[in-house]
Amino acid sequence: MRRPLRAVAMLAAATALITGCGSGDDWSRPHAKPSPVGTFGPGFVDPSTRPAPEGTLTPRPGSWSGVHPSKDYRVVLLTVGDEPTTKALVTAVKGWADDEDADLRTVVADAHDPVPGIVKAVDMRPDLIVSAGNDLVDPLALVTASHLSQQFLVVGAELAEPTHNVTAVDWSGASFRGEGLGMSSTYDPNSFTPERCAAAVRAGVAAVLHDLTGIVVWLD
Template sequence: MRRLLRAVVLFTATAVLVSACADHDDWSRSRPAPAPLGALGTGFTDPSAPPTPEAIITPSPGSWSSVRPPAGYRVVLLTIGTDAPAEALVTAVHDWASAEDVSLRTVTADATKPVDAIVEAMALRPDLIVSAGNGLIDPLALVSPSHLDQQFLIVGAEIAEPTANVTAVDWTGASFRGAGLGAASAFDPATFTEARCAAAIRAGAAAVLHDVTGVVLWLDRY
Protein backbone atom coordinates (compact mmCIF):
# COMPACT_ATOMS: atom_id res chain seq x y z
CA MET A 1 0.00 0.00 0.00
CA ARG A 2 2.82 2.41 0.89
CA ARG A 3 4.55 1.66 -2.39
CA LEU A 4 1.32 2.30 -4.26
CA LEU A 5 0.79 5.59 -2.39
CA ARG A 6 4.33 6.69 -3.16
CA ALA A 7 3.82 5.83 -6.80
CA VAL A 8 0.61 7.87 -6.93
CA VAL A 9 2.26 10.85 -5.22
CA LEU A 10 5.27 10.66 -7.54
CA PHE A 11 3.06 10.37 -10.61
CA THR A 12 0.94 13.33 -9.52
CA ALA A 13 3.96 15.52 -8.77
CA THR A 14 5.50 14.64 -12.12
CA ALA A 15 2.25 15.36 -13.95
CA VAL A 16 1.98 18.76 -12.26
CA LEU A 17 5.59 19.57 -13.17
CA VAL A 18 5.13 18.52 -16.78
CA SER A 19 1.88 20.47 -16.98
CA ALA A 20 3.55 23.57 -15.57
CA CYS A 21 6.38 23.31 -18.07
CA ALA A 22 3.92 22.78 -20.90
CA ASP A 23 1.88 25.81 -19.86
CA HIS A 24 5.04 27.89 -19.63
CA ASP A 25 6.09 27.00 -23.18
CA ASP A 26 2.70 26.60 -24.83
CA TRP A 27 2.72 29.48 -27.29
CA SER A 28 -0.56 28.39 -28.86
CA ARG A 29 -2.53 29.94 -26.01
CA SER A 30 -3.49 33.57 -26.33
CA ARG A 31 -2.96 35.83 -23.33
CA PRO A 32 -3.05 39.51 -22.38
CA ALA A 33 -0.23 41.78 -23.45
CA PRO A 34 2.77 41.23 -21.17
CA ALA A 35 3.37 43.81 -18.46
CA PRO A 36 6.92 44.81 -17.47
CA LEU A 37 8.34 44.21 -14.04
CA GLY A 38 9.98 47.39 -12.77
CA ALA A 39 10.08 50.93 -14.07
CA LEU A 40 12.38 52.85 -16.37
CA GLY A 41 14.85 54.97 -14.43
CA THR A 42 15.62 58.65 -14.59
CA GLY A 43 17.22 59.61 -17.87
CA PHE A 44 15.82 56.88 -20.07
CA THR A 45 13.56 59.44 -21.72
CA ASP A 46 12.55 63.02 -20.97
CA PRO A 47 9.00 62.88 -19.49
CA SER A 48 8.40 66.47 -20.54
CA ALA A 49 9.26 65.69 -24.17
CA PRO A 50 8.35 62.09 -25.12
CA PRO A 51 10.30 60.83 -28.13
CA THR A 52 8.69 61.35 -31.52
CA PRO A 53 8.46 58.57 -34.12
CA GLU A 54 11.85 57.64 -35.61
CA ALA A 55 13.63 59.70 -32.95
CA ILE A 56 17.08 58.85 -31.67
CA ILE A 57 17.22 58.81 -27.88
CA THR A 58 20.26 58.44 -25.64
CA PRO A 59 19.16 56.77 -22.41
CA SER A 60 21.35 57.34 -19.38
CA PRO A 61 23.56 54.35 -18.58
CA GLY A 62 21.70 51.85 -16.43
CA SER A 63 18.35 53.65 -16.64
CA TRP A 64 16.86 50.39 -17.92
CA SER A 65 18.41 48.11 -15.29
CA SER A 66 15.32 47.84 -13.05
CA VAL A 67 13.07 46.57 -15.86
CA ARG A 68 12.46 42.85 -16.25
CA PRO A 69 10.18 40.93 -18.59
CA PRO A 70 7.45 38.83 -16.99
CA ALA A 71 8.27 35.13 -16.59
CA GLY A 72 7.57 33.26 -19.79
CA TYR A 73 7.87 36.35 -22.00
CA ARG A 74 7.76 34.94 -25.52
CA VAL A 75 10.69 35.95 -27.69
CA VAL A 76 11.84 34.73 -31.08
CA LEU A 77 15.50 35.36 -31.85
CA LEU A 78 15.72 35.91 -35.60
CA THR A 79 19.30 35.60 -36.70
CA ILE A 80 21.41 35.50 -39.83
CA GLY A 81 25.13 35.13 -40.45
CA THR A 82 28.04 33.79 -38.43
CA ASP A 83 30.22 36.89 -38.34
CA ALA A 84 31.61 37.98 -34.98
CA PRO A 85 29.11 40.84 -34.36
CA ALA A 86 26.11 38.59 -35.09
CA GLU A 87 27.47 35.84 -32.85
CA ALA A 88 28.09 38.31 -30.02
CA LEU A 89 24.51 39.54 -30.24
CA VAL A 90 23.10 36.01 -30.32
CA THR A 91 25.08 35.10 -27.21
CA ALA A 92 23.81 38.21 -25.40
CA VAL A 93 20.19 37.39 -26.23
CA HIS A 94 20.58 33.80 -25.03
CA ASP A 95 22.22 34.96 -21.79
CA TRP A 96 19.47 37.51 -21.17
CA ALA A 97 16.72 35.00 -21.86
CA SER A 98 18.26 32.46 -19.50
CA ALA A 99 18.73 35.01 -16.72
CA GLU A 100 15.21 36.43 -17.03
CA ASP A 101 13.18 33.22 -17.52
CA VAL A 102 12.25 34.26 -21.05
CA SER A 103 10.66 31.61 -23.27
CA LEU A 104 13.03 31.81 -26.24
CA ARG A 105 12.83 30.23 -29.66
CA THR A 106 15.31 30.76 -32.49
CA VAL A 107 14.73 31.08 -36.22
CA THR A 108 17.88 31.12 -38.34
CA ALA A 109 17.43 32.78 -41.72
CA ASP A 110 18.74 31.40 -44.97
CA ALA A 111 20.65 34.22 -46.63
CA THR A 112 18.78 33.52 -49.88
CA LYS A 113 15.31 33.53 -48.23
CA PRO A 114 15.37 35.96 -45.29
CA VAL A 115 11.71 36.98 -45.70
CA ASP A 116 10.66 33.35 -45.22
CA ALA A 117 12.42 33.36 -41.84
CA ILE A 118 10.63 36.55 -40.77
CA VAL A 119 7.28 35.02 -41.73
CA GLU A 120 8.18 31.87 -39.78
CA ALA A 121 9.05 33.96 -36.73
CA MET A 122 5.80 35.93 -36.91
CA ALA A 123 3.77 32.73 -37.28
CA LEU A 124 4.89 31.76 -33.77
CA ARG A 125 3.04 34.86 -32.46
CA PRO A 126 5.73 35.92 -29.98
CA ASP A 127 5.59 38.94 -27.71
CA LEU A 128 8.77 40.16 -29.38
CA ILE A 129 11.00 39.29 -32.32
CA VAL A 130 14.66 40.19 -31.76
CA SER A 131 16.75 40.57 -34.90
CA ALA A 132 20.50 39.95 -34.94
CA GLY A 133 22.49 40.21 -38.16
CA ASN A 134 22.80 42.91 -40.82
CA GLY A 135 21.36 40.66 -43.53
CA LEU A 136 17.90 41.00 -41.98
CA ILE A 137 17.64 44.79 -42.15
CA ASP A 138 16.30 45.24 -45.67
CA PRO A 139 13.87 42.29 -45.37
CA LEU A 140 12.56 43.69 -42.07
CA ALA A 141 12.09 47.10 -43.66
CA LEU A 142 9.99 45.38 -46.31
CA VAL A 143 7.86 43.20 -44.01
CA SER A 144 7.42 45.09 -40.71
CA PRO A 145 5.19 47.98 -41.94
CA SER A 146 2.52 45.44 -42.94
CA HIS A 147 2.47 43.78 -39.52
CA LEU A 148 2.04 46.59 -37.01
CA ASP A 149 0.68 44.22 -34.37
CA GLN A 150 4.06 42.48 -34.11
CA GLN A 151 6.86 44.14 -32.12
CA PHE A 152 10.40 43.91 -33.49
CA LEU A 153 13.65 44.79 -31.75
CA ILE A 154 16.80 45.20 -33.82
CA VAL A 155 20.09 45.05 -31.93
CA GLY A 156 23.29 46.42 -33.41
CA ALA A 157 21.65 47.91 -36.50
CA GLU A 158 18.56 49.85 -37.57
CA ILE A 159 16.20 50.37 -40.49
CA ALA A 160 16.11 53.74 -42.20
CA GLU A 161 12.41 54.54 -41.63
CA PRO A 162 11.02 52.44 -38.77
CA THR A 163 7.32 52.12 -38.12
CA ALA A 164 5.98 52.21 -34.57
CA ASN A 165 6.51 48.46 -34.13
CA VAL A 166 10.24 48.52 -34.88
CA THR A 167 12.69 49.60 -32.19
CA ALA A 168 16.46 49.53 -32.60
CA VAL A 169 19.51 49.73 -30.36
CA ASP A 170 22.61 51.11 -32.02
CA TRP A 171 25.90 52.84 -31.33
CA THR A 172 28.93 54.30 -33.06
CA GLY A 173 30.68 51.31 -34.57
CA ALA A 174 27.44 49.56 -35.48
CA SER A 175 24.63 51.52 -37.24
CA PHE A 176 24.10 49.38 -40.34
CA ARG A 177 20.95 50.81 -41.98
CA GLY A 178 20.42 48.85 -45.21
CA ALA A 179 18.40 50.44 -48.04
CA GLY A 180 21.63 50.85 -49.98
CA LEU A 181 23.16 52.82 -47.13
CA GLY A 182 25.19 49.86 -45.91
CA ALA A 183 27.50 50.15 -42.94
CA ALA A 184 28.55 53.49 -41.54
CA SER A 185 32.10 54.59 -42.15
CA ALA A 186 32.74 54.12 -38.42
CA PHE A 187 31.58 50.48 -38.46
CA ASP A 188 33.83 48.51 -36.13
CA PRO A 189 33.17 44.85 -35.19
CA ALA A 190 35.33 45.36 -32.10
CA THR A 191 32.57 47.55 -30.60
CA PHE A 192 30.28 44.51 -30.31
CA THR A 193 31.64 43.71 -26.88
CA GLU A 194 29.97 41.38 -24.40
CA ALA A 195 29.03 44.31 -22.15
CA ARG A 196 27.61 46.46 -24.94
CA CYS A 197 25.60 43.63 -26.50
CA ALA A 198 24.19 42.74 -23.07
CA ALA A 199 23.22 46.38 -22.54
CA ALA A 200 21.61 46.49 -25.99
CA ILE A 201 19.19 43.62 -25.42
CA ARG A 202 18.28 44.79 -21.92
CA ALA A 203 17.76 48.42 -22.90
CA GLY A 204 15.84 47.48 -26.02
CA ALA A 205 13.56 45.03 -24.24
CA ALA A 206 12.91 47.59 -21.49
CA ALA A 207 11.88 50.14 -24.10
CA VAL A 208 9.49 47.75 -25.85
CA LEU A 209 7.96 46.60 -22.56
CA HIS A 210 7.25 50.24 -21.68
CA ASP A 211 5.91 51.11 -25.15
CA VAL A 212 8.86 53.33 -26.07
CA THR A 213 8.86 51.97 -29.62
CA GLY A 214 9.55 53.09 -33.16
CA VAL A 215 12.75 54.81 -32.03
CA VAL A 216 16.48 54.20 -32.02
CA LEU A 217 18.25 53.87 -28.67
CA TRP A 218 21.80 55.16 -29.01
CA LEU A 219 24.18 53.46 -26.57
CA ASP A 220 27.52 55.18 -26.93
CA ARG A 221 27.32 55.54 -23.12
CA TYR A 222 26.16 52.63 -21.03
Protein backbone atom coordinates in the same frame (compact mmCIF):
# COMPACT_ATOMS: atom_id res chain seq x y z
CA MET B 1 9.40 9.00 -58.22
CA ARG B 2 8.33 10.37 -54.86
CA ARG B 3 10.94 11.93 -52.65
CA PRO B 4 11.54 10.07 -49.38
CA LEU B 5 9.70 11.65 -46.46
CA ARG B 6 12.97 12.42 -44.75
CA ALA B 7 14.18 14.41 -47.76
CA VAL B 8 10.93 16.40 -47.82
CA ALA B 9 11.25 17.17 -44.13
CA MET B 10 14.84 18.30 -44.55
CA LEU B 11 13.84 20.56 -47.42
CA ALA B 12 11.11 22.19 -45.34
CA ALA B 13 13.48 22.68 -42.45
CA ALA B 14 15.99 24.46 -44.66
CA THR B 15 13.76 27.53 -44.83
CA ALA B 16 14.07 28.29 -41.14
CA LEU B 17 15.54 26.32 -38.26
CA ILE B 18 13.57 26.70 -35.07
CA THR B 19 14.84 25.85 -31.62
CA GLY B 20 13.44 26.73 -28.25
CA CYS B 21 13.94 26.93 -24.55
CA GLY B 22 11.96 28.26 -21.62
CA SER B 23 8.68 27.14 -20.08
CA GLY B 24 7.83 24.51 -22.70
CA ASP B 25 4.53 26.25 -23.56
CA ASP B 26 3.56 25.56 -27.17
CA TRP B 27 2.35 29.19 -27.47
CA SER B 28 -1.09 28.03 -28.64
CA ARG B 29 -2.81 28.86 -25.35
CA PRO B 30 -4.17 32.33 -24.49
CA HIS B 31 -1.43 34.65 -23.32
CA ALA B 32 -1.73 37.81 -21.25
CA LYS B 33 -0.31 41.00 -22.72
CA PRO B 34 3.23 41.43 -21.38
CA SER B 35 3.97 44.25 -19.01
CA PRO B 36 7.14 45.80 -17.59
CA VAL B 37 8.24 44.80 -14.12
CA GLY B 38 10.17 47.67 -12.59
CA THR B 39 10.83 51.18 -13.82
CA PHE B 40 13.56 53.13 -15.55
CA GLY B 41 16.29 54.73 -13.53
CA PRO B 42 16.98 58.46 -13.88
CA GLY B 43 18.08 59.51 -17.32
CA PHE B 44 16.49 56.90 -19.55
CA VAL B 45 13.82 59.22 -20.93
CA ASP B 46 12.31 62.58 -20.08
CA PRO B 47 8.96 61.55 -18.53
CA SER B 48 7.29 64.71 -19.83
CA THR B 49 8.26 64.18 -23.49
CA ARG B 50 7.94 61.06 -25.60
CA PRO B 51 10.50 60.62 -28.39
CA ALA B 52 9.16 61.51 -31.82
CA PRO B 53 8.55 58.66 -34.29
CA GLU B 54 11.86 57.58 -35.83
CA GLY B 55 13.58 59.78 -33.25
CA THR B 56 16.66 58.91 -31.23
CA LEU B 57 16.76 58.38 -27.50
CA THR B 58 20.11 58.41 -25.67
CA PRO B 59 19.58 56.95 -22.20
CA ARG B 60 21.98 57.24 -19.31
CA PRO B 61 24.07 54.04 -19.04
CA GLY B 62 22.45 51.48 -16.78
CA SER B 63 19.14 53.37 -16.50
CA TRP B 64 17.37 50.37 -18.03
CA SER B 65 18.68 47.76 -15.59
CA GLY B 66 15.64 47.89 -13.29
CA VAL B 67 13.18 46.93 -16.04
CA HIS B 68 12.25 43.28 -16.54
CA PRO B 69 9.56 41.48 -18.55
CA SER B 70 6.55 39.89 -16.93
CA LYS B 71 6.35 36.12 -16.54
CA ASP B 72 6.45 33.92 -19.65
CA TYR B 73 7.52 36.72 -21.99
CA ARG B 74 7.56 35.13 -25.44
CA VAL B 75 10.51 36.08 -27.61
CA VAL B 76 11.75 34.87 -30.99
CA LEU B 77 15.41 35.41 -31.73
CA LEU B 78 15.60 35.88 -35.49
CA THR B 79 19.12 35.55 -36.83
CA VAL B 80 21.11 34.97 -39.99
CA GLY B 81 24.82 34.72 -40.69
CA ASP B 82 27.79 33.56 -38.66
CA GLU B 83 29.88 36.73 -38.45
CA PRO B 84 31.48 37.37 -35.05
CA THR B 85 29.27 40.43 -34.55
CA THR B 86 26.12 38.38 -35.13
CA LYS B 87 27.34 35.63 -32.83
CA ALA B 88 27.99 38.21 -30.11
CA LEU B 89 24.43 39.52 -30.40
CA VAL B 90 22.95 36.02 -30.38
CA THR B 91 24.89 35.17 -27.23
CA ALA B 92 23.65 38.37 -25.58
CA VAL B 93 20.00 37.64 -26.41
CA LYS B 94 20.25 34.09 -25.09
CA GLY B 95 22.01 35.30 -21.94
CA TRP B 96 19.30 37.89 -21.34
CA ALA B 97 16.56 35.27 -21.84
CA ASP B 98 18.22 32.93 -19.34
CA ASP B 99 18.57 35.70 -16.78
CA GLU B 100 14.95 36.81 -17.19
CA ASP B 101 13.48 33.32 -17.60
CA ALA B 102 11.91 34.44 -20.87
CA ASP B 103 10.39 31.85 -23.18
CA LEU B 104 12.85 32.09 -26.08
CA ARG B 105 12.61 30.39 -29.46
CA THR B 106 15.16 30.83 -32.24
CA VAL B 107 14.56 31.08 -35.98
CA VAL B 108 17.67 30.85 -38.15
CA ALA B 109 16.72 32.35 -41.51
CA ASP B 110 18.15 31.28 -44.86
CA ALA B 111 20.95 33.70 -45.74
CA HIS B 112 19.95 33.62 -49.43
CA ASP B 113 16.26 34.31 -48.77
CA PRO B 114 15.56 35.50 -45.21
CA VAL B 115 11.95 36.55 -45.80
CA PRO B 116 10.39 33.09 -45.17
CA GLY B 117 12.27 32.96 -41.86
CA ILE B 118 10.92 36.37 -40.87
CA VAL B 119 7.39 35.33 -41.79
CA LYS B 120 7.83 32.14 -39.77
CA ALA B 121 8.84 34.20 -36.73
CA VAL B 122 5.79 36.46 -37.17
CA ASP B 123 3.48 33.45 -37.51
CA MET B 124 4.66 32.23 -34.11
CA ARG B 125 3.03 35.38 -32.61
CA PRO B 126 5.61 36.14 -29.95
CA ASP B 127 5.54 39.19 -27.73
CA LEU B 128 8.76 40.34 -29.37
CA ILE B 129 10.99 39.40 -32.30
CA VAL B 130 14.66 40.29 -31.74
CA SER B 131 16.74 40.55 -34.90
CA ALA B 132 20.48 39.84 -34.99
CA GLY B 133 22.42 40.07 -38.25
CA ASN B 134 22.86 42.85 -40.80
CA ASP B 135 21.52 40.69 -43.63
CA LEU B 136 18.07 40.86 -42.02
CA VAL B 137 17.75 44.65 -42.24
CA ASP B 138 16.47 45.00 -45.82
CA PRO B 139 14.19 41.92 -45.64
CA LEU B 140 12.73 43.24 -42.38
CA ALA B 141 11.87 46.50 -44.13
CA LEU B 142 9.74 44.46 -46.54
CA VAL B 143 7.84 42.56 -43.84
CA THR B 144 7.48 44.72 -40.73
CA ALA B 145 5.17 47.35 -42.26
CA SER B 146 2.66 44.60 -43.07
CA HIS B 147 2.59 43.30 -39.49
CA LEU B 148 2.09 46.42 -37.39
CA SER B 149 0.75 44.50 -34.39
CA GLN B 150 4.03 42.59 -34.04
CA GLN B 151 6.84 44.25 -32.12
CA PHE B 152 10.38 43.97 -33.50
CA LEU B 153 13.70 44.88 -31.88
CA VAL B 154 16.72 45.27 -34.17
CA VAL B 155 20.00 45.12 -32.26
CA GLY B 156 23.24 46.55 -33.63
CA ALA B 157 21.57 47.93 -36.77
CA GLU B 158 18.47 49.87 -37.78
CA LEU B 159 15.92 50.19 -40.55
CA ALA B 160 16.18 53.29 -42.70
CA GLU B 161 12.46 54.07 -42.37
CA PRO B 162 11.01 52.05 -39.47
CA THR B 163 7.33 51.81 -38.68
CA HIS B 164 6.07 52.27 -35.12
CA ASN B 165 6.50 48.57 -34.35
CA VAL B 166 10.25 48.51 -35.08
CA THR B 167 12.68 49.65 -32.39
CA ALA B 168 16.45 49.63 -32.84
CA VAL B 169 19.43 49.80 -30.52
CA ASP B 170 22.59 51.18 -32.02
CA TRP B 171 25.90 52.78 -31.19
CA SER B 172 28.70 54.48 -33.09
CA GLY B 173 30.45 51.19 -33.85
CA ALA B 174 27.33 49.66 -35.38
CA SER B 175 24.67 51.66 -37.31
CA PHE B 176 24.16 49.46 -40.39
CA ARG B 177 20.99 50.76 -42.11
CA GLY B 178 20.59 48.78 -45.32
CA GLU B 179 18.79 50.07 -48.44
CA GLY B 180 22.12 50.80 -50.08
CA LEU B 181 23.23 53.02 -47.21
CA GLY B 182 25.75 50.41 -46.10
CA MET B 183 27.97 50.60 -43.06
CA SER B 184 28.43 53.71 -41.00
CA SER B 185 31.81 55.37 -41.38
CA THR B 186 32.37 54.63 -37.69
CA TYR B 187 31.55 50.92 -38.00
CA ASP B 188 33.80 48.87 -35.76
CA PRO B 189 33.20 45.13 -35.26
CA ASN B 190 35.35 45.30 -32.15
CA SER B 191 32.65 47.44 -30.53
CA PHE B 192 30.36 44.38 -30.36
CA THR B 193 31.72 43.41 -26.97
CA PRO B 194 29.76 41.10 -24.65
CA GLU B 195 29.08 44.06 -22.36
CA ARG B 196 27.89 46.32 -25.17
CA CYS B 197 25.66 43.66 -26.72
CA ALA B 198 24.14 42.73 -23.37
CA ALA B 199 23.41 46.39 -22.62
CA ALA B 200 21.86 46.84 -26.06
CA VAL B 201 19.47 43.93 -25.59
CA ARG B 202 18.41 45.06 -22.12
CA ALA B 203 17.96 48.69 -23.12
CA GLY B 204 15.97 47.77 -26.20
CA VAL B 205 13.65 45.36 -24.43
CA ALA B 206 13.10 47.90 -21.65
CA ALA B 207 12.06 50.50 -24.22
CA VAL B 208 9.64 48.11 -25.94
CA LEU B 209 8.09 47.03 -22.63
CA HIS B 210 7.36 50.68 -21.85
CA ASP B 211 5.90 51.30 -25.34
CA LEU B 212 8.79 53.47 -26.44
CA THR B 213 8.79 51.96 -29.91
CA GLY B 214 9.53 53.04 -33.47
CA ILE B 215 12.67 54.83 -32.29
CA VAL B 216 16.41 54.31 -32.10
CA VAL B 217 17.87 53.78 -28.64
CA TRP B 218 21.41 55.09 -28.94
CA LEU B 219 24.06 53.84 -26.53
CA ASP B 220 27.04 56.09 -25.82
